[in-house]
Amino acid sequence: MASYRIALIPGDGVGGEITEEAVRVLEAAADIHSFDVSTETFDWSCDRYLEVGAMMPEDALETLSGFDSIFLGCIGDANKVDDHISLQMLLAIRKGFDQYVNLRPIKLYPGVYSPISTANPETVDILVIRENTEGEYSSNGGIFKRGTPDAVALQTGVFTWKGCERAIRYGFEMARQRNKLGGSPAGRVTNCTKSNALNYSMVFWDEVFDHVAADYSDVETDMALVDALTMWFVKNPDWFDVVVASNLFGDIITDLGAMLQGGMGFAAGGNVNPEKDFPSMFEPIHGSAPKYTGKRVVNPIATIEAVRMMLEHLGEIEAGTQIQTAIATTLGAGEVRTKDMGGSHSTDEMGAAVVTKMREIA
Ligand code: IPM
Numbered sequence: 001m002a003s004y005r006i007a008l009i010p011g012d013g014v015g016g017e018i019t020e021e022a023v024r025v026l027e028a029a030a031d032i033h034s035f036d037v038s039t040e041t042f043d044w045s046c047d048r049y050l051e052v053g054a055m056m057p058e059d060a061l062e063t064l065s066g067f068d069s070i071f072l073g074c075i076g077d078a079n080k081v082d083d084h085i086s087l088q089m090l091l092a093i094r095k096g097f098d099q100y101v102n103l104r105p106i107k108l109y110p111g112v113y114s115p116i117s118t119a120n121p122e123t124v125d126i127l128v129i130r131e132n133t134e135g136e137y138s139s140n141g142g143i144f145k146r147g148t149p150d151a152v153a154l155q156t157g158v159f160t161w162k163g164c165e166r167a168i169r170y171g172f173e174m175a176r177q178r179n180k181l182g183g184s185p186a187g188r189v190t191n192c193t194k195s196n197a198l199n200y201s202m203v204f205w206d207e208v209f210d211h212v213a214a215d216y217s218d219v220e221t222d223m224a225l226v227d228a229l230t231m232w233f234v235k236n237p238d239w240f241d242v243v244v245a246s247n248l249f250g251d252i253i254t255d256l257g258a259m260l261q262g263g264m265g266f267a268a269g270g271n272v273n274p275e276k277d278f279p280s281m282f283e284p285i286h287g288s289a290p291k292y293t294g295k296r297v298v299n300p301i302a303t304i305e306a307v308r309m310m311l312e313h314l315g316e317i318e319a320g321t322q323i324q325t326a327i328a329t330t331l332g333a334g335e336v337r338t339k340d341m342g343g344s345h346s347t348d349e350m351g352a353a354v355v356t357k358m359r360e361i362a
């Protein structure tokens with residue numbers, strides 16, 4: 001029997017209550033699909049920072065490396081610790097474990113309302129591949145002469161050929177696998193760029209894109225400057241299949257993507273090391289919503305989606321597909337709706353409803 005060890009990092013704010021739903025779904029999937037799962041919880045958070053002066057211990061990565069996967073709730077509580085300090089933890093795991101693909105599916109389920117009027121389940125099915133270890137997030141720079149009239153801040157983006165290539169190539173592989181256009185061409189990869197203004201980094205990025213595209217004659221390519229892309233996401237979401245984007249651009253367009261899929265309560269992401277040299281990490285991409293802590297009002301669908309992605313990454317494809325069907329039928333039925341959906345069901349009630357569906361399908 002396959003068996004998986006999962007590290008849970010609930011984090012801050014509503015992280016605890018959504019992690020409970022992640023565990024509920026994981027355990028149900030293990031039961032239904034006959035695999036073993038064990039979890040260990042780490043209290044790495046802003047509260048820990050206030051107590052001992054660090055979000056996570058120094059040997060955190062060493063500890064995590066013994067796990068098959070990591071589930072992350074949500075990090076950050078600006079009333080306790082500045083975000084740029086607390087969020088380093090997230091970035092340190094992404095970079096330290098070479099999770100160079102940030103996989104962000106944008107899918108609108110039936111029964112979910114999107115504030116964008118072009119969005120419906122037929123038009124919204126996009127996969128953003130965000131480069132996740134370098135680019136604008138390279139943390140290279142400094143602040144000089146701070147507090148003086150001569151203050152200077154430098155934040156240098158670092159784009160390596162290898163770093164760009166492996167993320168972009170992953171995007172082309174996904175387009176082939178998704179086969180959204182149904183054969184010839186199999187799919188379409190849109191290059192999210194800004195080479196009209198960023199005349200080094202993004203010109204370089206485009207060169208890598210063209211280099212990789214040459215290996216995939218069965219995949220259509222397209223290019224959109226990131227500013228225009230935000231417009232096209234709203235106007236014609238159906239045009240998009242796979243989008244490859246640098247770290248910062250991928251960050252920005254996936255919050256817009258979340259609105260296409262009905263809100264932050266539906267958007268999940270995987271920080272993936274495709275070679276499986278290190279554990280990958282899955283998370284809802286929403287924040288920690290400190291004001292809702294303990295109220296059990298947040299929508300756990302993004303969390304459940306993250307668990308689905310984790311199981312698929314671990315090779316439990318059937319379990320993943322089944323969770324997706326359970327989510328779709330639960331949302332489609334429209335009976336259970338959390339606060340963000342205009343309803344009054346709790347986090348637990350939504351989680352329980354999905355699990356009930358999982359068992360019905362099984
Ligand atoms: C995300 C988040 C993070 C990011 C923040 C919290 C550092 O916005 O995962 O999209 O920018 O990557």
Ligand code: MG
Pocket residue numbers: 251252255285
């Ligand atoms: Mg973001």
